[in-house]
Every structure is written in structure tokens, then in C-alpha cells.
Amino acid sequence: MDADINSEQRPPQAGEASNEAADWRNDLMPDARQRIVNKIFDTLKRHLPFSGQEGLHELHRIAARFEEKVYAAASSQSDYLLKISLKMLTMESRGSGVAPSNLKRRRVLAGKPE
Secondary structure (H helix, E strand, C coil): CCCCCCCCCCCCCCCCCCHHHHHHHHHCCHHHHHHHHHHHHHHHHHHCCCCHHHHHHHHHHHHHHHHHHHHHHCCCHHHHHHHHHHHHHHHHHHHHCCCCHHHHHHHHHCCCCC
């Protein structure tokens, strides 16, 4: 490898973020993130027991923390959305009696990419 090649001309190495990966967060509007937190919150309300207003606030905090962790760890917007969607789908499937092993097959049969 040529020592004169700078980081702009080579692919990112382990521990480095590419410009493309870093830029996706700038393109995601705060209101979009809030809508996602609200969807996670709605899913949690349907599947976790809670009591009173304090219980609702705790579920909202859980939803916000989960979204933040996925947002920070995701390598792209599609990775971010996929991770959140899969988690929500797993929660929904637990309540509907669909075994998690069938999720992949159901996605393929529905024509959705993995």
C-alpha cells in the first residue's frame, strides 16, 4: 500500500467512519426520529405491562433510549430503520404466536428483502 494515500482515497479502516456513514445522521430530521420513538412507544404499550402515568413515562424513556442506541450504532439510515423494524416485528410476533424462526420465511414469502 502506498504511504502517500490519504484517508480520503482509501476505504475506512476498522474504527473509522466513512463520510457516507457519518452523513446519514445529518439527513435524518429530528421530527422523524421523534415519530420513530413514538412508534416504538406504541409497540411497547401493547406488549409490556405498565401502571399509571409513571409507567407510561418509563415506557417512553425506554423507547427513547432504545432509539438513541440504535441511532448511535447504525452504519446507515437503512441499517437504523432495519434494526428498529426487526425489534418491533419481534415484539409483535411474540404477541401473535408466530415463532421467531418463521420470521425470515414470512419476510421472503412476502417479497421483502432480508
